[in-house]
Amino acid sequence: MRYRWALAAILLAGCSAPPPPPAPAPAPVNPRVERLNRLWLLGTGQGDSPAQLRRSLGNPAGIEYELVPNRHVDAQDTLTIVTYPGRRFQFLKSGANGRQFLIQAELNDGDVPLAGDLRVGRSDAAAVRAAVGAEESMRLAGDTLILSYRRPESEVEDHLEFGFLAGRLTLLRWLPYVD
Secondary structure, three states: OHHHHHHHHHHHHHOOOOOOOOOOOOOOOOHHHHHHHHHHHHHHOOOOOHHHHHHHHOOOOEEEEEEEEOOOOOOEEEEEEEEEOOEEEEEEEOOOOOOEEEEEEEEOOOOOOOOOOOOOOOOOHHHHHHHHOOOOEEEEEOOEEEEEEEOOOOOOOOEEEEEEEOOEEEEEEEEOOOO
C-alpha cells in the first residue's frame, strides 16, 4: 500500500505543467528608428505648456499670444508662441475646454546636439537620410526642401520635418497630432 502512494506521488509529480517557454528575445532596435525617437523627444519633451517649458529651458526670449477660432466649436482658442534662441514653440489652448497642446516646435540652432552627427547649418539631406532613413514625403516650400518623417511606432500622425536651404539643414520642425 505504501508503494502505491509513493508510485502515485511520483506519477503526479511528473504530470505537472511544463515550464513556460523562454520569453522571446527582444526585437533588435533599428538605430534609425531610435534616432528618430530621440529627435522627437528633443523637440516635444521639453513640456506640454509654456510653464513646463520655462521650468525645462528657463525664461524665454519672447512670448506672443493670438486669438484664433476653434475648428470644432464656436469658441476662441489662444495660440501661444514661445521663443528661445534658436527655438520656437507653439501651444494651443482650447477656448472650449481649457486644454492646452503643443502643436509645433522648431529648432534652427546649430549648437543643439541632434541624433548622431546631424547639425543644423552643417548637415545635408544625404546625412539626414543616412541617419534616419528615407523620408515619408518630400516637398518644396518656396526655396526650402522639406523632408517629412512620421514618428515611428506612433498610432497618430505625428511628424518631424527637416528643412534644407541651399543644400544645408536649416530647420527641424515637430508637428504633434492634435485634434
